[in-house]
Amino acid sequence: MYDFINGDEYAPAPESTSELNVKEQYGLFIHGEWCDAEGKKTFDTIDPSNQKVLSKVALASSNDVDKAVAAARSAYNGEWGQMSGSDRGKYLYRISRLIQERSREFAVLETMDGGKPIRESRDIDLPLVAAHFFYYAGWADKLDYAFPGKQKVSSVGVVGQVIPWNFPLMMAAWKIAPALACGNTVILKPAETTSLTALLLAEVIAEAGVPAGVVNIVTGAGDTGRAIVEHPDIDKIAFTGSTCVGKQILKAVAGTEKTYTLELGGKAAHVIMDDAAIDQAVEGIVNGIFFNQGNVCCAGSRLLVQEGVAEKVIKKLKKRMESLIVGNPLDKNTDIGAINSKEQLNTIKRMVKSATKEGAEVWQPEGNVPRKGNYFPPTLILDCAQSHTVVQQEIFGPVLTIQTFRTVNEAIEKANNTEYGLSGGVWSDKGAKVFKLTDQINAGIMWANTYNAFDPASPFGGFKESGIGCEGGLHGLYPYVKLNG
């Protein structure tokens, strides 16, 4: 069955879980200590690959959020607020190093709680997480040089951060690292289905000796998030998640002095010109939409391919998709893991069904998708028109819509015909054409002849309904500072 020549599958190659000690229950991390939620309330967190309960997590009430905010405020008014930039930086360096040391443990936990393939959590998420802390550590004592013409750069204060389930630890890093580098204190709420790595990060933060109250992790669902967003003693909200919730947050903070940054949804166009490096473009398409099961806000979910090469590209893409392995996220050979929740899986299914109803053709490779667990095969939706629901709405799954175009201008028009503006992709061997496309596609991140590359030094943020503000790089400091003079 697993014979190399004749078998259709490789023998199982599961990552060892022996480094990992998943606790039966996790508390809230407030003022440097672990505590129960009010009324000892908890909720289950499950392993989406098999639907088994992985652990119990504390369900923070608004009173618990109050406690966390009070802890963050006292840390801000106390030691942390007075600390030199270089010392803050040293703490962040420590965190980065500790993450590197425990990276396998983190990766395995991320995969078990979230469902993403271990290859990605190990080779992409974790290295980026450590790098993000390392990058911002270095900024902590150099803020005066980041903002030309400003006499005084100060922190914002207490920051409430709410993050999604698709990159649980990476989003925590993207939020916490710049906030701390700039001298703020934080209350972070991970997504309810993926709390565990943020809680392990809390352990690391404690181990690094970061003063109590500087980072507080409260777990829970929408109500907990709302308590953070609406809390009167929070100075700034940083949110990554859906555009729908982003708008609710904007309304909630209207009429207050809170500042905010939002990283919201996307519906990126991925444009393949007829002079592109076709084989690498096909791989780019695969990275663009099947990375992390397509549960990526910047996923290249709308393929726009020039008519002259459409047939060739689609043929090659189908062939490539036949070699993608869907299955146990902990298996080192898995390319597409489990969808994080049943709810999201159902959304994906519903969207794909709508495509069939609206007259598009759905294509999936033959092959085994495990029956148990939240799996969805890589999917193409062919013959799409701009008016199809699947072309307009974010699916947030391994589903790629395909449209064709004839000219560069038509590609630009279609690419921009969306309320989103997070990212886009362009493939062409001609420099002038590449720059025309990257210039005129209205989005915050443009990948030319590559896709889904990330780096702490590179700003990330959307236009239009994809969000407000940047994370990463020099520009990622702005949301976490007050500039005077």
Add this chain to the structure above:
Amino acid sequence: MAFPNLRDIAPIDEVGVKERASRYQKRSLKGETKLSALRLALTMLDVTTLEGKDSVGKVKQMCRKALSPMASDPTIGPAAAVCVYPSLVKIAKNEVAGSKVKVASVATAFPSGQSRLRERLGEIKYAVSEGADEIDMVISRGKFLAGDYRGLYDEVAKCKEACGEAHLKVILETGELETLDNVRIASEISMSAGADFIKTSTGKIAPAATLPVTLVMLQAIADYHERTGIMVGMKPAGGISDAKLALQYLVMVKELLGKKWLSNKWFRFGASSLTNDLLMQLEKQRTGLYQGGDYFSKD
């Protein structure tokens, strides 16, 4: 067969190729999969010696190893071929007579190819007359880099003709072609001119075979097959000295070209020291013990 339309050849992005190649390297072969892949690799070897100091004795010993890589287990191997200089073809042919092992010979003023075409064709004919089943020719890299693609096509076609029944492997010497775009173009020209195999390197120039270069050539083979229905074989040569790397090449072949190419009719490793590492890994899989070099014959 006709000169390929070079305008149809898509450009290549080197960074993208490297990323793709490194992703193949992430495949993890375990248990039965690994064991069967190691066994397969041992049948795909072109066991090679191409030294000025090659002697009758050396070639004979190498042939023994090719016929029976592991004396204690006759189910392993034999290798696909032995590869020698033309003057040693007859010796090798006698040694492997009656077995499945083929005799391959380098020809065409190997490794530089810097000789008149007439001499190069004569060398092919000589090797074939001595009993070579396969000819490993080198292309004129100078001609190629000077842009004389037509001239290269004609040369390969003439070499193919000179081979008669023998199979032709065309060595691109990718280490001298500088870019992956060149590798791709040279692959297309060679296949169109009648190559049965395309091969990366002579082993005399660094870098020799690499995963990215091989990936580009495999992709060219896939596209050629798609276009013409003709299957062409692939031989990475040089620089593949450990089993882990060899298996990564095989993963690439399996996932890119499919099961059809997973035999020594369509894929070879040109290597001199790979055999024993494959054997050591095989033993490790079978016994669970890591192996030492002294337990394997060094022929």
Add this chain to the structure above:
Amino acid sequence: MNRLEVKKTYKLYIGGKFPRSESGRVQTLTDKKGEVIANVAKASKKDLRNTVVATRKAQLGWAASSAYLKGQILYRLAEMLEGRKAQFISSLIRSGKTQKRATAEVEKSIDTLVYFAGWSDKFQAVYSSVNPVSSPHYNFSAPVATGVVGIVLDDSSTLLDLISQMAPIIVGGNTALIIVPGSLAIAAMELAEVIHTSDVPAGVINILTGELGDMVPTLAGHMDVNSISVSTDDTELKKTVRLLGAENVKRVVFVDQKKSALGPYPILDFQEIKTTWHPVG
């Protein structure tokens, strides 16, 4: 014999034209003695909607024009204003300002235009970055215009405030739709005439006069407006703008008119950061 004065009609400035409000409504402005100074147009929701269309239409072309050209056009605007300095000063005096203050305000307005004209091809250099990513990619970030920006001024706003907000928004490649209350209408429409006779392309700057209460909610809720700059102390109005602006994730910027409007930061408030990746190899 006294010459009979020719009274001026103040209309709206939309897409390079001076139409009346489609509603036919006007607001009568009087001086301290209660004498009628002029009737100014009271723009309707429909006027506002039409203006957004004109503002959007001009945006891509304006953004695509060279930074040098934008600088020249803003400088031209300053030149034109300088030429009509006396008119603006007397107009401000008529609205109740002293000679000294009126003169200072007009001069500062001109200087502000010159100041931002100079930023046109410089702020990008100061706020762009080539990012040292760890992979084999060339990666750079640069500011790009947010798009269509609404500017809301209130009764406390002056001509200088208007120009201080407009200039950084325009110089960054945005197009602007400016809403001014009746109190600022005459100065604003006189400025529109200056804009019209300078080289500013039609639709890049548009000015509507009237009741903020009529227009601001429509503007804030408009799905084709990317950003709003608001100068007011009216907390309710601010809240309304934020609430309605949420519908399309508008960038809402509250401008404190008491603070210096100079520096590159007023430009950056209406810029997005675009990051581009390309492999090297």
